[in-house]
Amino acid sequence: MSRRRRKVLPTEPVRCEVEKLSHDGRGIARQDGKILFVDGALPGETVMAKVVSTRSKFDELRTLEVLQAAPDRQKPPCEYADLCGGCSLQHMSSDAQIGFKEDTLREQFAHFGGIEPEEWIEPMLPESTLGYRRKARMGVRFVKARESVLVGFREKRNSFLTDIDRCVVLDPRIGERILPLRTLLHSMDAYARIPQVEVACGDDMAAMVFRNMDDLSSGDREKLIAFGQAHDLHIYLQPKGPDTVHRIWPESAGRQDERLSYRLDAFDLTMKFHPMDFTQVNAGINKDMVNRAVEWLDVQPGERVLDLFCGLGNFTLPLARKGGQVVGVEGDDAMVARGRENAEMNGLANVSFHGADLHGDFTGQGWAKEGFDKILIDPPRSGAEEICKYLTAFNASRIVYVSCNPATLARDAGVMARNGYRLVRAGVMDMFPHTTHVESIALFERDSH
Numbered sequence: 001m002s003r004r005r006r007k008v009l010p011t012e013p014v015r016c017e018v019e020k021l022s023h024d025g026r027g028i029a030r031q032d033g034k035i036l037f038v039d040g041a042l043p044g045e046t047v048m049a050k051v052v053s054t055r056s057k058f059d060e061l062r063t064l065e066v067l068q069a070a071p072d073r074q075k076p077p078c079e080y081a082d083l084c085g086g087c088s089l090q091h092m093s094s095d096a097q098i099g100f101k102e103d104t105l106r107e108q109f110a111h112f113g114g115i116e117p118e119e120w121i122e123p124m125l126p127e128s129t130l131g132y133r134r135k136a137r138m139g140v141r142f143v144k145a146r147e148s149v150l151v152g153f154r155e156k157r158n159s160f161l162t163d164i165d166r167c168v169v170l171d172p173r174i175g176e177r178i179l180p181l182r183t184l185l186h187s188m189d190a191y192a193r194i195p196q197v198e199v200a201c202g203d204d205m206a207a208m209v210f211r212n213m214d215d216l217s218s219g220d221r222e223k224l225i226a227f228g229q230a231h232d233l234h235i236y237l238q239p240k241g242p243d244t245v246h247r248i249w250p251e252s253a254g255r256q257d258e259r260l261s262y263r264l265d266a267f268d269l270t271m272k273f274h275p276m277d278f279t280q281v282n283a284g285i286n287k288d289m290v291n292r293a294v295e296w297l298d299v300q301p302g303e304r305v306l307d308l309f310c311g312l313g314n315f316t317l318p319l320a321r322k323g324g325q326v327v328g329v330e331g332d333d334a335m336v337a338r339g340r341e342n343a344e345m346n347g348l349a350n351v352s353f354h355g356a357d358l359h360g361d362f363t364g365q366g367w368a369k370e371g372f373d374k375i376l377i378d379p380p381r382s383g384a385e386e387i388c389k390y391l392t393a394f395n396a397s398r399i400v401y402v403s404c405n406p407a408t409l410a411r412d413a414g415v416m417a418r419n420g421y422r423l424v425r426a427g428v429m430d431m432f433p434h435t436t437h438v439e440s441i442a443l444f445e446r447d448s449h
Contacts, residue, residue: 013048013064016041023104025088025436027063036061039156040082040091042070052157060157072096077130077168084162086153087169087434094433098123101428101438108406109426113414117442121427124292124441126284129433133170134201135281138178140185142192149186151178151197169434173206174199177231181208184227188220198238200275202260203283207234207275209245225249234260236275245276266291267318269346277338278311282431289429289441290318293376293400296425296443299324303373306394308358308387312338313351315376315402320351324374327367328353363390375399383408385415392419399444404431406438413442420447 018027018041027041040063041047049061063082066073076082076090089097102123109115126132141150141161150161165182167175185191190212198209210224216237228235228249235249236258247258259272262283267290273279280286293315299305301323307316310328312335320326320343328351330336339353354367358379362368375396377384381404384391391399399421403409413423421444431439 007054009054010051013050014061015067016047016049016061018043018045018047021100023436025100026060034058038063039088041066042073042092042096044068044070045073062156080162080164080167083155084153084164085156086162086167088156088436090434094125094129097433098125098428098430100436101430104436104438105406105409105426105428105440108410109413109423110410112407112410113412113417115410115413115417115423117423117426119425121425123427124285124288124429126282126430126433129430130168131170131172131175132282132284132433133175134283135199135279136170136174137196137198139196140194142186149182149191151182151185170199171201171206173201173231173233174208177233180227180231184223188223189217190214190220198275200260200273200277200279202273203262205232205234205260207236207247207260209236209238209275211238213239215239221248234258234275242276245274262286264290264318267294267321269317269321269342271312271314271317271342272345273312273338274334277335280314280431285429285431285439286314289402289431289439290315292441293402294318294322296400296441297374297376297398299326299374304370306368306372306375306396308375308377308384308391309379310339310353311335311378313342313353315378316351316353317342317346317348319376320348324350326351327372329356329358329362329367330354331356331358358384358387360386361390362387363393368394372396376402378402379408381405381408383412385412388412388415389419392416392421395446397446401442401444403440403442404437406440409440409442413444416444421445422447 016029016038018029020028020043027038029036035058038049038061046068047063048065049063053060072093074093081090139161152162152164155162165179193213196211200207224235236247238245261272299322303324305319305324305326307328310316310330316328328339333355336353336355343351372394424443424445426442429439
């Protein structure tokens with residue numbers, strides 16, 4: 001069997017006249033009829049770039065030198081921005097970033113949904129574009145040639161870990177401790193057998209979850225505990241699957257004790273979560289997002305409200321504070337349990353949580369038979385095309401859709417429009433500054449005509 005030959009890449013830099021940005025934030029240029037995707041380039045710029053990959057219809061390049069800069073270019077706040085794949089837009093001003101995300105949402109509504117909102121709302125912006133990220137999974141790798149342990153994110157468009165000592169986008173409780181974390185891991189007996197560290201931050205405490213491939217020596221456990229004590233971190237181990245995650249510092253009275261928390265002060269709520277639970281990465285934007293969703297739904301006492309893909313109750317409990325009867329539904333049993341735990345802890349009796357397969361018709365479920373006046377939906381990236389067909393059967397007066405993928409939001413908006421709903425307003429939320437990730441929110445109302 002013949003082996004496929006590896007293509008020989010051009011060694012000479014290529015001059016690129018950048019026309020626009022792709023949806024993944026790369027500059028788009030053309031040469032001899034071929035499309036060039038250029039990392040680190042902005043529209044209107046002329047750059048010299050190195051070819052890093054070639055295909056029959058397009059090439060991929062990385063900017064080496066900016067010959068003519070766009071007005072939107074800025075100096076990246078992170079020294080590793082050109083190489084690290086954790087961020088892709090640090091060379092673009094914050095105003096230009098949010099404009100790019102708004103344009104992406106507009107294009108997706110037009111392309112996939114054939115629809116446009118009656119009103120575009122002002123974008124939801126964070127107080128700071130740095131130090132915001134409270135959740136992350138960092139890779140760990142021992143590099144024998146360097147006799148060094150690397151901790152961080154993959155380089156742009158390859159599997160190598162970026163050699164970083166800090167991260168200005170991560171919460172400082174984590175981002176400023178990458179160098180001491182590297183030193184710790186290199187000192188351990190298991191330095192080559194810990195492939196990742198997951199991090200999670202609450203308002204008052206941060207945690208690190210170490211994926212240990214082998215049982216750790218007593219010395220390694222002592223080092224991890226000492227690290228947690230020195231840096232005021234909760235320390236967890238994960239010897240196998242997610243259900244094996246357990247805390248070793250501080251000593252745990254059991255899994256019910258292993259919690260971080262965040263506050264939603266506008267609703268007098270404390271939300272507890274396990275470090276491995278899904279939570280929004282940007283605490284400030286999350287608070288604003290919840291406030292807006294609750295405002296838009298305008299729940300009145302006595303109304304029944306459905307919260308689909310409810311997680312640990314991030315929207316469910318604030319909606320319950322408004323006096324309606326709220327039903328939270330989630331496909332993950334652990335999250336259902338967490339929602340009930342948070343409802344009880346916050347003294348809310350007008351809310352219930354249920355587990356269900358949210359990929360098909362759920363209208364016959366017991367919790368659905370009484371119908372709903374208002375609905376909130378916050379699906380995964382794949383969206384909720386099938387579910388939207390069933391949602392419209394409830395004839396709810398308002399539906400708020402929170403999305404992490406503008407393409408599937410636009411597609412699903414088209415489904416709802418065809419089933420009697422108007423897209424009243426929509427806009428973006430800058431949940432992930434310096435990345436191309438587009439978080440958005442939309443309000444639908446039942447067409448009374």
